[in-house]
Amino acid sequence: MTDSVERAAKTPDDPQPYAELGMKPDEYNRVREILGRRPTSSELAIYSVMWSEHCSYKSSKVHLRQFGTKAPKSEALLVGMGENAGVVDIGDGWAATFKIESHNHPSYVEPHQGAATGVGGIVRDIMSMGARPVAVMDSLRFGALDAPDTRRVLPGVVEGISFYGNCLGLPNIGGELLFDDCYIGNPLVNALCVGLLRKDQIKLATAPGPGNKVVLFGARTGPDGIGGASVLASATFEDESHAKRPAVQVGDPFMEKLLIECCLELFEADVVVGIQDLGAAGVSCATTELAAKGTGGMRVDLNRVPLRDPSLLPEEILMSESQERMMAVVVPDDIDAFMAICARWDVPATVIGEVTDTGRLVMTWDGEVIVDIPPGTAADEGPVYERPYHEPSGQAALNADGPARLARPSDLRATLLSLLGSPNVASKEWVTSQYDRYVRGNTVLAMPADAGVLRIGEIMPGAEETDRGIALATDGNGRFARLDPYAGAQLALAEAYRNVAVTGARPLAVTNCLNFGSPEDPEVMWQFAEAVRGLADACKTLGVPVTGGNVSFYNQTGATAINPTPVVGVLGVLDDVGKRVRHGFTEPGLRILLLGETRDELGGSEWAHVAHRHLGGLPPEVQLEAERSLAAILVTAAERGLLVGSHDVSDGGLAVALAEAAMAHGVGGTVRLPGEDAFVDLFSESSARALVTVRPESFEEFAELCARHEVPCSNLGATGGQELRVEDVLEIPVTELRAAHQATLPATFSA
Amino acid sequence: MGAARVGVVTFPGTLDDQDAARAIRHAGGEAVSLWHADRDLRGVDAVFLPGGFSYGDYLRCGAISRFAPLMEELVPAANAGLPVLGTCNGFQILCEAHLLPGALTRNVGLHYVCRDQRVRVENATTAWTGDYAPGQELLLPVKHGEGRYVADQATIESLEASGRVVVRYLDVNPNGSTNFIAGVSNEAGNVVGLMPHPEHAVEELTGAPSVDGRGFFTSILKRFVNL
Numbered sequence: 001m002t003d004s005v006e007r008a009a010k011t012p013d014d015p016q017p018y019a020e021l022g023m024k025p026d027e028y029n030r031v032r033e034i035l036g037r038r039p040t041s042s043e044l045a046i047y048s049v050m051w052s053e054h055c056s057y058k059s060s061k062v063h064l065r066q067f068g069t070k071a072p073k074s075e076a077l078l079v080g081m082g083e084n085a086g087v088v089d090i091g092d093g094w095a096a097t098f099k100i101e102s103h104n105h106p107s108y109v110e111p112h113q114g115a116a117t118g119v120g121g122i123v124r125d126i127m128s129m130g131a132r133p134v135a136v137m138d139s140l141r142f143g144a145l146d147a148p149d150t151r152r153v154l155p156g157v158v159e160g161i162s163f164y165g166n167c168l169g170l171p172n173i174g175g176e177l178l179f180d181d182c183y184i185g186n187p188l189v190n191a192l193c194v195g196l197l198r199k200d201q202i203k204l205a206t207a208p209g210p211g212n213k214v215v216l217f218g219a220r221t222g223p224d225g226i227g228g229a230s231v232l233a234s235a236t237f238e239d240e241s242h243a244k245r246p247a248v249q250v251g252d253p254f255m256e257k258l259l260i261e262c263c264l265e266l267f268e269a270d271v272v273v274g275i276q277d278l279g280a281a282g283v284s285c286a287t288t289e290l291a292a293k294g295t296g297g298m299r300v301d302l303n304r305v306p307l308r309d310p311s312l313l314p315e316e317i318l319m320s321e322s323q324e325r326m327m328a329v330v331v332p333d334d335i336d337a338f339m340a341i342c343a344r345w346d347v348p349a350t351v352i353g354e355v356t357d358t359g360r361l362v363m364t365w366d367g368e369v370i371v372d373i374p375p376g377t378a379a380d381e382g383p384v385y386e387r388p389y390h391e392p393s394g395q396a397a398l399n400a401d402g403p404a405r406l407a408r409p410s411d412l413r414a415t416l417l418s419l420l421g422s423p424n425v426a427s428k429e430w431v432t433s434q435y436d437r438y439v440r441g442n443t444v445l446a447m448p449a450d451a452g453v454l455r456i457g458e459i460m461p462g463a464e465e466t467d468r469g470i471a472l473a474t475d476g477n478g479r480f481a482r483l484d485p486y487a488g489a490q491l492a493l494a495e496a497y498r499n500v501a502v503t504g505a506r507p508l509a510v511t512n513c514l515n516f517g518s519p520e521d522p523e524v525m526w527q528f529a530e531a532v533r534g535l536a537d538a539c540k541t542l543g544v545p546v547t548g549g550n551v552s553f554y555n556q557t558g559a560t561a562i563n564p565t566p567v568v569g570v571l572g573v574l575d576d577v578g579k580r581v582r583h584g585f586t587e588p589g590l591r592i593l594l595l596g597e598t599r600d601e602l603g604g605s606e607w608a609h610v611a612h613r614h615l616g617g618l619p620p621e622v623q624l625e626a627e628r629s630l631a632a633i634l635v636t637a638a639e640r641g642l643l644v645g646s647h648d649v650s651d652g653g654l655a656v657a658l659a660e661a662a663m664a665h666g667v668g669g670t671v672r673l674p675g676e677d678a679f680v681d682l683f684s685e686s687s688a689r690a691l692v693t694v695r696p697e698s699f700e701e702f703a704e705l706c707a708r709h710e711v712p713c714s715n716l717g718a719t720g721g722q723e724l725r726v727e728d729v730l731e732i733p734v735t736e737l738r739a740a741h742q743a744t745l746p747a748t749f750s751a
Numbered sequence: 752m753g754a755a756r757v758g759v760v761t762f763p764g765t766l767d768d769q770d771a772a773r774a775i776r777h778a779g780g781e782a783v784s785l786w787h788a789d790r791d792l793r794g795v796d797a798v799f800l801p802g803g804f805s806y807g808d809y810l811r812c813g814a815i816s817r818f819a820p821l822m823e824e825l826v827p828a829a830n831a832g833l834p835v836l837g838t839c840n841g842f843q844i845l846c847e848a849h850l851l852p853g854a855l856t857r858n859v860g861l862h863y864v865c866r867d868q869r870v871r872v873e874n875a876t877t878a879w880t881g882d883y884a885p886g887q888e889l890l891l892p893v894k895h896g897e898g899r900y901v902a903d904q905a906t907i908e909s910l911e912a913s914g915r916v917v918v919r920y921l922d923v924n925p926n927g928s929t930n931f932i933a934g935v936s937n938e939a940g941n942v943v944g945l946m947p948h949p950e951h952a953v954e955e956l957t958g959a960p961s962v963d964g965r966g967f968f969t970s971i972l973k974r975f976v977n978l
Contacts, residue, residue, distance in 0.1 A: 159862075162862075162863045163863075166804070166863055166894075166896075167764070167804040167807065167808070169766030169767075169803065169804075252807070253804070253807065254763070254764050254804060254806065254807025254808075254809070255807075257763075257764055257766075257804070258763055258764070345763065346763060432865075433862075433864055433865050433866055434862050434863045434864070434865070435863075435865060436863075436865050436894045437865060438865070438892050438894060438948065438951040438958050438959065439766050439767060439770070439894070440766075440769060440770060441767075441769065441770035441773055441774075441950065441951060441954075441957055441958060442957055443957055443958060444956055444957055455956065455957055458773060577956070578956055580956075750860075
């Protein structure tokens with residue numbers, strides 16, 4: 001029997017499986033208070049998913065507010081947090097929208113589909129802003145390279161990203177791939193998408209205008225991702241056949257590609273007044289959010305939702321997370337044009353309801369009202385928790401156990417080669433060669449460049465002419481954040497900011513994916529609170545606002561949480577993309593310079609990790625003012641054509657940066673270290689540094705620029721030859737560097 | 752006369768159509784969009800079938816596209832001499848449509864491969880390779896999961912003997928193709944299929960670190976200027 005509103009009113013004492021749906025008793029009671037009766041099973045489905053941690057940010061909200069309150073003034077910010085993705089003005093009438101999101105848990109359960117649908121979901125977020133998605137990136141973390149779990153999860157994740165992203169026709173232009181024991185059983189799969197649109201074309205998730213039609217388009221709704229709803233269905237209907245269904249969604253990138261092209265034509269024809277993608281919480285989320293942000297009411301006939309499985313019950317339809325679906329609000333006069341465009345792209349589209357001004361979201365099933373709620377109570381007024389937090393009990397001891405006690409090597413040649421072959425530093429080509437980095441023809445830089453760079457002038461034919469380009473980088477260092485979450489989050493931002501600046505791009509805006517353990521653990525909550533505070537403070541100092549992002553909690557196995565891992569994405573703009581700077585030694589005879597200051601900072605370093613499996617002490621000092629000056633130099637020098645090459649110095653220090661620069665084009669170099677301790681010079685991970693190359697005739701002008709910005713500039717030597725030579729320290733042929741760098745991943749995964 | 756008009760076909764799931772059109776424009780031609788569902792070649796002088804995953808490639812790659820209404824026009828036109836170049840998924844479609852012999856199967860190693868690949872032009876007399884020198888070596892990107900060229904022994908021997916292996920991989924065989932074959936032509940030389948992507952190697956700034964792909968486009972355009 002359908003659990004209608006009428007029935008609910010008559011049976012106030014019917015027991016409901018709210019606990020199985022993840023709701024706390026007080027949350028359930030609040031729903032009863034809001035409605036003045038018990039919820040129907042469909043209403044319970046809606047509240048349980050909308051008030052979940054994933055959709056409501058109930059544990060993180062109080063902290064995330066700092067991204068708004070501390071946001072630096074930015075004229076570039078067109079749409080800030082709270083929408084599907086932030087939008088940034090990149091000049092010449094163009095805007096960019098970008099966001100990073102986690103799909104960690106599904107990727108552990110079913111690596112291929114989990115990762116694939118992670119890409120699909122973030123791409124639809126970008127589409128729902130009115131943009132053409134133009135590139136993706138992935139920030140990945142796995143357990144130790146040789147762990148059996150990693151051998152199961154990593155190939156599946158890579159295959160899923162490759163399968164979905166390649167078929168979708170979006171170039172994969174960068175990201176990260178790191179390994180640490182703490183991610184065994186908790187891989188991190190964070191997918192980023194960037195889209196472009198004309199400034200005047202921004203679309204928002206809103207349903208204004210009573211009488212406007214609500215259209216569901218894209219894939220049919222099936223029984224995927226509704227593990228929770230099955231509890232409801234079987235509790236209410238005692239129907240065992242609905243109980244055992246896959247919890248992970250299955251992706252169809254072909255449908256998503258059609259959806260992209262279809263949406264772009266719909267936007268171009270101007271037949272959409274509001275749009276929302278269907279991701280987590282599917283129809284529940286799309287209808288409540290659209291209605292809450294619009295005129296306030298919506299009527300939906302759930303029988304009209306096209307189904308892949310005709311036996312689906314209303315609760316399941318509401319919670320289904322079937323992929324490749326979108327919801328649009330369309331003026332009645334435009335419906336025919338809307339449907340014609342969908343038909344041209346073979347995209348099924350169905351009017352399932354209309355906008356009202358009643359302030360209620362009303363849904364019917366077989367003629368009976370099964371949902372009648374104020375939509376804002378589900379979408380925006382979920383519970384908010386001030387979770388308790390305190391510094392972890394072992395934190396002081398961890399910080400006291402610095403790297404000073406670690407034996408330092410005498411053979412720096414062997415140290416460099418072992419670092420180059422270590423999983424975190426090793427070439428990721430085995431992975432990145434499975435991604436299409438060229439499709440759409442606008443890729444200027446991609447892996448292993450410090451940041452992905454795209455030309456934007458030719459992305460949409462017929463649009464404004466521009467020479468501009470965008471650069472994007474993601475970074476995050478869980479070890480640094482474990483040692484000091486406040487500084488660790490700032491270092492992640494600083495590195496991504498620097499990685500964008502080394503290409504010559506001016507950093508503009510930030511997205512973030514905050515991966516943590518359980519918020520119910522006060523020690524984890526402390527890490528989270530500190531990381532958010534650090535990131536918000538640093539964004540303010542660097543003048544780059546957070547435009548949006550995602551929080552992923554509960555990344556833990558038993559009582560053991562992952563290292564706190566804030567992943568930060570930075571978007572920058574190049575006024576003339578033709579002036580982009582590459583990271584390697586491109587030709588012989590260039591001056592090699594080190595910018596910034598190197599101190600004895602090895603806490604949490606790659607060397608301590610590889611040589612001693614040690615994590616302790618403090619991370620490198622955060623130097624935001626120095627980062628700002630460094631970026632100013634890099635951007636100005638690139639604009640003036642003074643820089644030939646420019647590379648971030650971070651993981652593995654100057655030694656790894658030099659090796660990577662030499663390997664990029666097979667051009668070696670000879671350098672003399674500026675400091676007194678060769679080991680510190682080569683392997684310290686002090687922040688705010690870059691390795692650059694300039695032509696000898698540009699050196700004076702460049703040095704003067706550095707002096708003006710008070711950034712130390714050390715003249716290390718010159719490019720050329722077949723070897724990397726560090727005078728009096730080491731000499732390694734580039735071929736040997738490459739052999740060490742390239743062997744590691746294939747040895748594990750191609751064997 | 753005006754610039755030669757080269758049609759670029761879009762099937763549902765085609766991905767490199769915009770890139771192909773840009774490459775044609777850069778070479779001085781006019782790119783004309785052709786839609787899979789139209790039985791209309793719009794009077795073009797030549798046709799480019801770009802890469803992608805038409806219909807998702809959930810069945811054998813290209814197996815559905817060959818039945819598209821546009822193909823009903825394209826196949827007889829190609830048999831009558833219309834120059835047609837298919838790259839990647841376009842090559843797969845040409846094989847499925849029997850405009851070219853053989854088939855493209857799953858890569859050895861079972862992974863999608865995206866890499867900058869050295870290749871050699873083995874036949875510089877086809878409609879699409881006339882602007883290259885015989886034996887010229889090029890750097891072009893490959894990016895595919897199903898690019899392993901196979902055919903029966905007799906077909907391979909006949910292709911080799913008659914110079915219909917148009918392009919061959921050098922150094923590394925990225926997908927396990929028979930005889931390192933990267934591209935073949937029909938007997939008349941007007942229809943060519945290639946796994947590498949010349950349209951991603953036409954600009955200094957973007958794509959592969961080479962502009963070696965330009966020749967495929969200039970070859971076809973010069974042919975029409977000379978007509």
